[in-house]
Amino acid sequence: MTRYPGQKHYLVAVDCIIFGFDGEHLKLLLIKRDFEPEKGKWSLMGGFVQPDESSEEAAKRILFQLTGLEGVYLEQLETFGRPDRDPVERTLSIAYFALIDIHQYEKQISGKYHAGWYPIDKYPKLIFDHSAMVELARKRLRYKASLHPILFELLPEKFTMPQLLNMYEDVYDAAFDKRNFSRKILSTDLLMKQKDKDKSASKKGAFYYKLNKRKYTANFHAFLKFIPNPDHLI
Amino acid sequence: MTRYPGQKHYLVAVDCIIFGFDGEHLKLLLIKRDFEPEKGKWSLMGGFVQPDESSEEAAKRILFQLTGLEGVYLEQLETFGRPDRDPVERTLSIAYFALIDIHQYEKQISGKYHAGWYPIDKYPKLIFDHSAMVELARKRLRYKASLHPILFELLPEKFTMPQLLNMYEDVYDAAFDKRNFSRKILSTDLLMKQKDKDKSASKKGAFYYKLNKRKYTANFHAFLKFIPNPDHLI
DNA sequence: TCAAAAGTGTTTATTCTACACCCATGG
DNA sequence: CCATGGGTGTAGAATAAACACTTTTGA
Numbered sequence: 475m476t477r478y479p480g481q482k483h484y485l486v487a488v489d490c491i492i493f494g495f496d497g498e499h500l501k502l503l504l505i506k507r508d509f510e511p512e513k514g515k516w517s518l519m520g521g522f523v524q525p526d527e528s529s530e531e532a533a534k535r536i537l538f539q540l541t542g543l544e545g546v547y548l549e550q551l552e553t554f555g556r557p558d559r560d561p562v563e564r565t566l567s568i569a570y571f572a573l574i575d576i577h578q579y580e581k582q583i584s585g586k587y588h589a590g591w592y593p594i595d596k597y598p599k600l601i602f603d604h605s606a607m608v609e610l611a612r613k614r615l616r617y618k619a620s621l622h623p624i625l626f627e628l629l630p631e632k633f634t635m636p637q638l639l640n641m642y643e644d645v646y647d648a649a650f651d652k653r654n655f656s657r658k659i660l661s662t663d664l665l666m667k668q669k670d671k672d673k674s675a676s677k678k679g680a681f682y683y684k685l686n687k688r689k690y691t692a693n694f695h696a697f698l699k700f701i702p703n704p705d706h707l708i
Numbered sequence: 709m710t711r712y713p714g715q716k717h718y719l720v721a722v723d724c725i726i727f728g729f730d731g732e733h734l735k736l737l738l739i740k741r742d743f744e745p746e747k748g749k750w751s752l753m754g755g756f757v758q759p760d761e762s763s764e765e766a767a768k769r770i771l772f773q774l775t776g777l778e779g780v781y782l783e784q785l786e787t788f789g790r791p792d793r794d795p796v797e798r799t800l801s802i803a804y805f806a807l808i809d810i811h812q813y814e815k816q817i818s819g820k821y822h823a824g825w826y827p828i829d830k831y832p833k834l835i836f837d838h839s840a841m842v843e844l845a846r847k848r849l850r851y852k853a854s855l856h857p858i859l860f861e862l863l864p865e866k867f868t869m870p871q872l873l874n875m876y877e878d879v880y881d882a883a884f885d886k887r888n889f890s891r892k893i894l895s896t897d898l899l900m901k902q903k904d905k906d907k908s909a910s911k912k913g914a915f916y917y918k919l920n921k922r923k924y925t926a927n928f929h930a931f932l933k934f935i936p937n938p939d940h941l942i
Numbered sequence: 943t944c945a946a947a948a949g950t951g952t953t954t955a956t957t958c959t960a961c962a963c964c965c966a967t968g969g
Numbered sequence: 970c971c972a973t974g975g976g977t978g979t980a981g982a983a984t985a986a987a988c989a990c991t992t993t994t995g996a
Contacts, residue, residue: 483717529789555763676974677967910947912993
């Protein structure tokens with residue numbers, strides 16, 4: 475096994491932008507970095523790519539370390555490669571974003587990282603270029619969610635139409651007409667109405683829906699227009 | 709300057725998927741690899757990220773080496789990080805895709821790479837995972853071009869409506885109604901009709917158009933629906 | 943004069959938008 | 970019984986889709 479002569483080698487990390495939705499607001503899962511430099515500062519959850527794993531496997535491992543969750547929605551965002559982005563030594567970071575059901579996380583939280591959820595438009599200063607990663611992830615989330623049904627990944631198995639509406643309104647920081655919204659969502663035929671209601675938020679109660687997993691998987695890449703006016707995306 | 713102890717370092721490369729349009733077909737610019745392993749095999753143009761440059765700068769440098777062009781459309785595609793993707797030693801590759809005016813390239817071609825243009829659906833076997841990169845780039849191109857006016861990047865300064873239609877038809881491998889197509893394109897207000905005609909392809913001649921650069925830059929991220937039925941994208 | 947490609951309009955179907963009232967229930 | 974949030978329908982506007990003939994001109 476020859477090598478490529480004279481080429482520099484670098485560290486390669488993975489950082490995860492983890493989104494959750496608590497019923498009110500889109501949130502970001504952040505940790506307190508537990509090693510130098512910048513120890514104790516807020517940071518995205520990350521780690522170095524190990525010799526035996528792909529970058530995606532690294533992202534899954536890192537996500538599992540923090541949340542105990544597997545099988546969550548994970549997508550490569552972009553690789554950040556400015557030479558000076560890490561002051562210690564040159565490190566490229568492959569950013570991934572994940573969408574998780576925040577309640578699943580609460581069940582399985584690993585305390586050692588001092589993790590916390592922060593609203594997407596009011597989170598603490600982050601180390602290195604992590605804020606740029608978050609902003610890019612937020613843009614990407616809006617972009618994709620306007621075309622594909624990815625936001626369901628943030629919800630529990632059963633959810634109501636008002637919850638869904640809240641979520642979209644918070645993600646796009648915009649108000650949508652509930653009649654048009656539910657018509658559009660239902661027209662995708664992705665939802666199955668349940669017989670029972672969530673009565674925690676109102677006296678009348680709101681019917682639960684479940685995702686039709688089969689159709690969801692099959693139609694994920696089909697184009698679906700979820701957002702009335704996509705000016706919010708830019 | 710301390711270091712992160714015990715972490716492995718890897719090579720980081722950049723590979724460029726370079727698209728062109730020759731008036732008939734969407735094409736891919738490939739080179740014959742000039743070093744071992746796989747010397748003489750067809751490959752994407754690539755190179756290693758140098759210590760003083762970001763990955764994007766590396767991509768620009770590599771693009772310039774081959775084509776002599778600067779200021780071309782370049783977008784990060786995805787990072788390929790399987791541990792075994794390069795048999796020599798672990799190398800992650802950040803793939804970029806570029807859209808160039810094929811005629812500009814012909815003027816400035818650098819002979820040393822034995823480069824050649826190949827139709828996007830009939831190109832030779834490529835080294836490593838380069839074919840996967842090409843297929844992903846093709847998907848991304850279709851996806852983006854259905855929403856944003858990026859395909860203009862493939863055309864010379866002046867072009868005709870039939871050329872434009874040909875290009876879209878070839879990219880999507882589909883036939884579009886020329887009346888609806890030109891109406892849609894013109895409704896974006898991105899094109900300026902010229903007084904002169906291209907008479908090389910017909911006796912009657914077809915009017916040239918130029919991009920309105922100002923509007924193009926300003927509206928690039930606005931959503932524009934270019935493709936009648938986006939089923940082609942999946 | 944005719945073959946070959948460019949250019950142009952209208953009708954119909956579909957989709958989107960705006961908008962307001964009744965319903966169910968627990969307190 | 971009433972306040973609170975959940976649920977539903979329709980009409981007008983805008984957009985998209987289908988479709989065919991006329992124009993130009995070089996050979």
